[in-house]
Amino acid sequence: MKRGAAVATMVAATVAFTACSTTGSDDEASSSDGEMVTVTTNSGEVEVPKNPAKVVVLDNTSAETVKAFGVTPVAIPKQLFSSDQLTTWVDDDDVKDVGTHSEPKFDVIEDVEPTVIIGGYRFSKYDDDLKKIADASGGAFIDVAANDDSEGGRVAQMTRQTEALGKIFGKEDQADQIVAEFQAKLDAAKQAATGQTVFLANVSGGKIDNGAKRISPLTAPLNVKDVFAGDEGDIHQNSGLTPEAIAQANPEWVIVMDRDAAVATDGEQATPAKAVFDAQEAFANTTFKKENHTVYLDPQFYVREGIQGYGESYAQIAQAMGSGN
Structure with a gap:
């Protein structure tokens, strides 16, 4: 413009x-x-x-x-x-x-x-x-x-x-407090992440795809292993990754970013990421499905990405992986 x-x-x-x-x-x-x-x-x-x-x-x-x-x-x-x-x-x-x-x-x-x-x-x-x-x-x-x-x-x-x-x-004191709260949540996630295999998923256009390009900075400090490591995909385009390929990789955990929810404009109704995952018959026998090991990040994570959004996501991961549920 x-x-x-x-x-x-x-x-x-x-x-x-x-x-x-x-x-x-x-x-x-x-x-x-x-x-x-x-x-x-x-x-x-x-x-x-x-x-x-x-x-x-x-x-x-x-x-x-x-x-x-x-x-x-x-x-x-x-x-x-x-x-x-x-x-x-x-x-x-x-x-x-x-x-x-x-x-x-x-x-x-x-x-x-x-x-x-x-x-x-x-x-x-x-x-x-x-x-x-x-x-x-x-x-x-x-x-x-x-x-x-x-x-x-x-x-x-x-x-x-x-x-x-x-x-x-x-606001130096308040900034220090924000950092301290964030660090506590990160430390809790680090304690819960003990080498689990993960799929970093992006739901875009109603399809499940590789979301590592946007999610890997979140998991970088954690001891987890991306089952598609080295392939970050492109969150703006369909990479061709299929539910069958995800099932074959059989990750222990899935961490999901719902891009559809974040970019939906007024009047648009995006299908929630959980509904997209639940509809996949290919996932029926996967470890993450049977163990209920899926972490759905805040639907607005894609447009937040600051220290608050990251801290909340670490708290989610700590609670999920720490409890095993």
């Missing part, structure tokens, strides 16, 4: 930031006296206004943490932020809709004159464009999205991400 005509003018001359805002931290209506903090991002260290007044949140992996800090952004991608955890943002008419990562509305982002843009992850290909918009409004652009390629993998990066956001919003 083409950017608004205002970009050229804004990039050419920095617009002075105005502190007035109807959104922002619940306990701080505007940025704090020009105070800056330095945070580590995916592109190095960046100076960011502390307690920024106008925050645009594009990264879904950061969103729930920002919300937990009591911050209401001025703009978000509402279709992407469709999970139950972010309903109050989506339903708030004062929070502008920037479109999707496929067709972002740059003019909306420009118009709100952001103090901070939290980008990256699904919006990472627009990092340079978003940085220009932030610079033009006298603000800052950051990409603190957790990724699998950085040191320590997804888990370590989610911790770094949470701590960086806590520093920006003056």
